[in-house]
Amino acid sequence: MGYKIDEYLRQDKLPHIWCPGCGHGTIMGNLIRGIDKAKIDPDKTVVVSGIGCSGRASGYMNFDTLHTTHGRAIAFATGIKLANPELNVIVITGDGDGTAIGGNHLIHGARRNIDLTVVLMNNHIYGMTSGQFSPMTPTGDNATTAPYGNIDQNFDLADLTKASGASFIARGTAYNTRQLIEIFAEGLLHTGFSFIEAISQCPVNYGRRNGLSSAVDMLKCQRDSSVNIRKWDSLSKEEKKGKFPTGVLYKEDKREYTEMYQEIIDSVQEEAK
Amino acid sequence: MSKKGKVKITHPERCKGCEICVMYCPTDILVVKKGQITITDIDNCVGCYNCELSCPDFVLEVVENNER
Ligand code: SF4
Ligand code: SF4
Numbered sequence A: 001m002g003y004k005i006d007e008y009l010r011q012d013k014l015p016h017i018w019c020p021g022c023g024h025g026t027i028m029g030n031l032i033r034g035i036d037k038a039k040i041d042p043d044k045t046v047v048v049s050g051i052g053c054s055g056r057a058s059g060y061m062n063f064d065t066l067h068t069t070h071g072r073a074i075a076f077a078t079g080i081k082l083a084n085p086e087l088n089v090i091v092i093t094g095d096g097d098g099t100a101i102g103g104n105h106l107i108h109g110a111r112r113n114i115d116l117t118v119v120l121m122n123n124h125i126y127g128m129t130s131g132q133f134s135p136m137t138p139t140g141d142n143a144t145t146a147p148y149g150n151i152d153q154n155f156d157l158a159d160l161t162k163a164s165g166a167s168f169i170a171r172g173t174a175y176n177t178r179q180l181i182e183i184f185a186e187g188l189l190h191t192g193f194s195f196i197e198a199i200s201q202c203p204v205n206y207g208r209r210n211g212l213s214s215a216v217d218m219l220k221c222q223r224d225s226s227v228n229i230r231k232w233d234s235l236s237k238e239e240k241k242g243k244f245p246t247g248v249l250y251k252e253d254k255r256e257y258t259e260m261y262q263e264i265i266d267s268v269q270e271e272a273k
Numbered sequence B: 001m002s003k004k005g006k007v008k009i010t011h012p013e014r015c016k017g018c019e020i021c022v023m024y025c026p027t028d029i030l031v032v033k034k035g036q037i038t039i040t041d042i043d044n045c046v047g048c049y050n051c052e053l054s055c056p057d058f059v060l061e062v063v064e065n066n067e068r
């Protein structure tokens, strides 16, 4: 064990702005431990984020970073990766940023199977703007824009990204820190579009409106509703109710976008000789 | 002192008193007092890293030699 996390954090930017008990800090910390575990070169690693509470992460992580416009982190990251395919490009987004305003970029990034590692911090709400419902706010839950309960259904992000073409799909929780480190490391080492949904807790703008105002209670809820994928298939339909699988949910060897692009460049240059 | 590491409050100024580490500690030696994390009995720390990995604010670290 013994990860030297401080080296990877911009010390002058701490303490961070996230509220007491917010899961984003835990997820960011364990993403850094995953980077350390995967032994990828920090000088060849770029972190790109969008807008929202999750978007703040790029300001704290001591790498080359880019804080972009709302929903567009995957588009910026695609440009970085195409121009410099040797870089490890990590996208940090949230459920509002990544599945609402940036939902189209998510499905098209997955469709191209471009070699990005996309970490979606899912806190089930628009936290930064004080609690509007997002596509990931559970049906029936309250938000400032759904004071009588949200009637929208959610995406299953693992199903969505799989149908779109992603070649690595995983899910973890802020509760299970050791599993998070493992799946981040594996996702970072995978070549292709790696999508990792990290369930986070927003005690301030989601929990408080939904009977869970303490971070500790929200973490216990994550613990009680998550089931390791290794056990998931043995559960009955009844037992799966209200629960979700975690771990590496899907993995496939598949041709990667920038490699295919390089092949085109090489063949055209060869013809021109 | 045992060979295993012990917890250390390396960045007390970052603690937000959320009690997440308290929930994870298997030997109940972490207590929030007046919004700040404190260690009640360092001898009972088993060096499991639970607190270090879960703290959202990077306050705690398991180190080999904690004099406290
Ligand atoms: S509003 Fe919610 S998600 Fe945003 S920092 Fe606060 S607790 Fe975290
Ligand atoms: S390392 Fe383990 S035993 Fe020691 S304080 Fe942290 S959680 Fe408790």
Ligand code: SF4
Pocket: B014, B015, B016, B017, B018, B019, B020, B021, B022, B032, B036, B037, B054, B055, B056, B057, B058, B059, B060
């Ligand atoms: S988890 Fe971190 S911020 Fe929260 S009480 Fe413990 S040391 Fe303080």
